Amino acid sequence: MDLFLETQNLTKTFGGVAAIFNLSFATRKGSVYSVIGPNGAGKTTLFNLLTGIYKPTSGAIRFAGSSIVGQPPHKISRLGISRTFQTPQIFLNMTVLENTLVGCHSHGTSGFFSAAISSPQSRREAARLKEQAMENLRFCGLDHLAQRDSDALPYGELKRLEVARALSTKPKLLLMDEPAAGLNDSETSKMGELIQGIQKLGISVMLVEHNMALVMAVSDELLVLNYGEYLAEGTPEQIQKNQKVIDAYLGMGDENDDLFD
Amino acid sequence: MNRYRGFFVLALIIIIAPIIFPDSYFVTVVGVTIALNALVAVGLNLLMGYTGQISLGHAAFFGIGAYSSGLLTTMFSWNPWFALLMGLLVTWLVAEIIARPILRLKGHYLAMATLGFGIIINILMVQPTHITGGPDGLSDIPVLNILGWDIDSDIRWYIVANGALLLGVWLALNLINSRIGLALRAVHGSEVGAQMMGVDIERIKIRIFVVSALFAAFAGSLFAHQQAFISPDSFSFHFSIELVVMVVLGGMASNYGPIFGAAVLTMLPETLVVFEDYEVLILGAIMMGIMIFLPQGLWVGLSQKIKPLFLNKATSSVESVGG
Ligand SMILES: Nc1ncnc2c1ncn2[C@@H]1O[C@H](COP(=O)(O)OP(=O)(O)OP(=O)(O)O)[C@@H](O)[C@H]1O
Ligand SMILES: [Mg+2]
Numbered sequence: 001m002d003l004f005l006e007t008q009n010l011t012k013t014f015g016g017v018a019a020i021f022n023l024s025f026a027t028r029k030g031s032v033y034s035v036i037g038p039n040g041a042g043k044t045t046l047f048n049l050l051t052g053i054y055k056p057t058s059g060a061i062r063f064a065g066s067s068i069v070g071q072p073p074h075k076i077s078r079l080g081i082s083r084t085f086q087t088p089q090i091f092l093n094m095t096v097l098e099n100t101l102v103g104c105h106s107h108g109t110s111g112f113f114s115a116a117i118s119s120p121q122s123r124r125e126a127a128r129l130k131e132q133a134m135e136n137l138r139f140c141g142l143d144h145l146a147q148r149d150s151d152a153l154p155y156g157e158l159k160r161l162e163v164a165r166a167l168s169t170k171p172k173l174l175l176m177d178e179p180a181a182g183l184n185d186s187e188t189s190k191m192g193e194l195i196q197g198i199q200k201l202g203i204s205v206m207l208v209e210h211n212m213a214l215v216m217a218v219s220d221e222l223l224v225l226n227y228g229e230y231l232a233e234g235t236p237e238q239i240q241k242n243q244k245v246i247d248a249y250l251g252m253g254d255e256n257d258d259l260f261d
Numbered sequence: 262m263n264r265y266r267g268f269f270v271l272a273l274i275i276i277i278a279p280i281i282f283p284d285s286y287f288v289t290v291v292g293v294t295i296a297l298n299a300l301v302a303v304g305l306n307l308l309m310g311y312t313g314q315i316s317l318g319h320a321a322f323f324g325i326g327a328y329s330s331g332l333l334t335t336m337f338s339w340n341p342w343f344a345l346l347m348g349l350l351v352t353w354l355v356a357e358i359i360a361r362p363i364l365r366l367k368g369h370y371l372a373m374a375t376l377g378f379g380i381i382i383n384i385l386m387v388q389p390t391h392i393t394g395g396p397d398g399l400s401d402i403p404v405l406n407i408l409g410w411d412i413d414s415d416i417r418w419y420i421v422a423n424g425a426l427l428l429g430v431w432l433a434l435n436l437i438n439s440r441i442g443l444a445l446r447a448v449h450g451s452e453v454g455a456q457m458m459g460v461d462i463e464r465i466k467i468r469i470f471v472v473s474a475l476f477a478a479f480a481g482s483l484f485a486h487q488q489a490f491i492s493p494d495s496f497s498f499h500f501s502i503e504l505v506v507m508v509v510l511g512g513m514a515s516n517y518g519p520i521f522g523a524a525v526l527t528m529l530p531e532t533l534v535v536f537e538d539y540e541v542l543i544l545g546a547i548m549m550g551i552m553i554f555l556p557q558g559l560w561v562g563l564s565q566k567i568k569p570l571f572l573n574k575a576t577s578s579v580e581s582v583g584g
Contacts, residue, residue, distance in 0.1 A: 092450055115435060115440060118439070126440060
C-alpha cells in the first residue's frame with residue numbers, strides 16, 4: 001500500500017476545547033479520500049492543520065514520507081499540497097487569469113529586481129506561466145472568462161476558479177473544502193466531473209463535502225469525524241452500512257439527513 | 262505596448278508643460294515639488310494600494326535620504342552621488358530592520374507602529390544638535406552635478422526631478438505587471454489564499470516595504486540638494502499624513518493615481534492662499550468631498566466620468582487605468 005498523507009494522534013485544541021482529537025488516518029496515492037462529519041466536526045480545522053495554517057497541539061503529519069509539522073503554508077504548498085477554501089479566498093482585486101497566475105508563483109524565479117527592470121528573462125517566464133495558467137483555466141472550463149474581474153463572477157465559477165488556481169501550483173495532493181457548497185445541481189455535477197478529472201491527472205484528492213451523493217460518487221475511501229474524533233473509515237459502501245455512523249448522523253440536524261439518500 | 266501607454270502620456274505632459282508655460286511658477290517651481298512628492302507617493306502606493314499595508318511613517322525615509330545627503334556632503338564633503346547611494350543603503354538597512362517586527366501587525370496596529378517609527382526618526386533629527394543642526398537644520402548643501410552640469414536652475418531641477426519620477430513610475434509599472442506584482446496584490450486580496458499559492462507573505466511584505474522606502478529616500482536625497490537647506494519640519498508626522506492623503510486622494514488602484522494626488526495636494530494650498538485664513542478649511546472640505554463622491558480616488562473616479570465623453574460608446578469600465 002502506497003501511503004501518501006498520514007497523521008498520527010493529531011490533536012488541536014482551542015482554549016482547552018479539542019477541535020481535532022487524537023486523530024490517525026492515512027490516504028493512498030492517487031485516491032479521492034473524503035472526510036465527512038456534521039457541522040463543527042473539525043473538518044476545516046483538519047485542513048488547516050494539514051496545510052500549516054494551524055500548528056498541531058500534538059501529533060504527527062507525514063506527507064510522502066517526511067514530516068511537515070511546523071512548516072509554514074507556503075512551504076507546504078511548494079511541497080505539493082494545495083487547497084481550496086470553504087469560504088472562497090479568491091483575490092477579488094484581480095482578474096480570473098491573474099488569480100490563476102498567482103497559483104504559478106512558485107514555478108517562477110524572477111525576483112524584484114528583474115521584474116522591476118522587466119528583464120527579458122522575466123518576460124519569457126511570465127509568458128510561460130501564462131500558458132500554464134490558461135491551461136488550468138481551460139481544464140476547469142473557465143478559459144472564456146480569463147480577462148473577467150473575479151469579483152464579477154457567479155458563485156459556481158468562483159468555486160471552480162479556486163480549483164484552477166490551486167491546480168496551478170501543480171499539487172500532488174489537492175484538499176477541497178466543500179467545493180459544492182452553494183452550487184445548484186448542474187454545477188454540482190460539473191464539480192463532480194472536475195474532481196474525477198483531477199484524479200485522472202494523477203493528483204490525489206482529499207475532499208470535505210456535505211453533499212453525500214457527490215461524496216459517495218467520487219470517493220475511494222471515507223473518513224468520518226465526530227466532534228473532532230475518528231468515528232469510522234472505509235469505502236462508501238462500508239460507511240453507508242456502518243452502525244456507528246448511522247447513529248451519529250441520526251441525531252443531527254436536517255443538513256446531514258441526506259447521507260443515505 | 263499597452264502597459265506603457267499611460268507612461269508615455271505622463272512623459273508627454275511633463276515635457277510639454279514647461280514648453281507651453283516656460284515662465285510659470287506652477288510648472289518650474291511647484292512642478293519640482295510635485296515630482297518629488299509623486300515619486301514618494303508612487304512608492305508608497307506599491308505598499309498601500311497594491312499590497313494593502315499602511316505606513317504612516319514614510320516621511321522618515323524621505324528624511325533619512327535627505328539627511329544622509331545633507332550630512333555627508335556638508336560635514337564630510339562626500340560626492341553627492343555617493344551620499345545618495347549611502348542614503349539608499351542606510352534606508353534599506355533601517356527599513357529591513359523595522360519591517361520584520363512591524364509588518365506582522367495589521368490595520369490600525371500597523372498604522373500606529375509606523376507612526377511611532379516616524380516620530381522616533383524625526384526626534385533623532387531634532388535632538389543631536391551638534392550633528393544634525395537640531396531644529397535649525399542643515400544648510401549649504403552643495404548642488405548636484407550630472408555629467409558636468411550643475412543642477413542649479415529651476416528648469417534643470419524640473420528635468421532632474423521629473424526624470425527621477427519617470428524612472429520610478431517605469432520601475433513600479435514593471436513590478437506591478439510581474440509575477441512579484443501579482444503576489445503583492447494577492448497578499449492584499451487574501452493573505453491565506455496567497456500563502457497557499459506558495460507566496461512567502463512575510464518576506465514579500467518586507468521586500469515591498471523596503472522598496473517603497475527606497476523610493477522615498479531617493480526623492481529625499483534630491484530634495485536636500487534642490488532645497489540646499491533641510492530641517493526636521495519637512496520630515497514630520499505631518500508629511501507622512503500628507504503622503505497617505507496623496508495616495509488615497511489620487512486613488513490606489515493604479516500607479517497614476519498617486520501622481521495625480523500629489524499634484525492636487527501640492528498645488529491646492531498654493532491656489533487656496535487667496536482664501537487666507539480659510540485655506541485649510543477649504544482644503545479639508547475638498548478632501549471630504551472627493552472621498553464621498555469619488556471613493557476610488559480622483560484618478561479612477563474622474564477617468565470613469567471622462568472616458569465616456571471620449572469614447573462614442575459609453576463604456577464605464579476601468580480596465581485600462583489599472584496598471
Ligand atoms: N480559530 C479557531 N478558534 C477557536 N475555535 C475554532 C477555531 N477554528 C475552529 N474552531 C472550532 O473548532 C470546531 C471545528 O470547526 P471546523 O470549522 O473545523 O468544523 P467543520 O467540520 O469544518 O464544520 P463545517 O461543516 O460547518 O464547515 C468548531 O467548534 C469551531 O468553533
Ligand atoms: Mg468547515
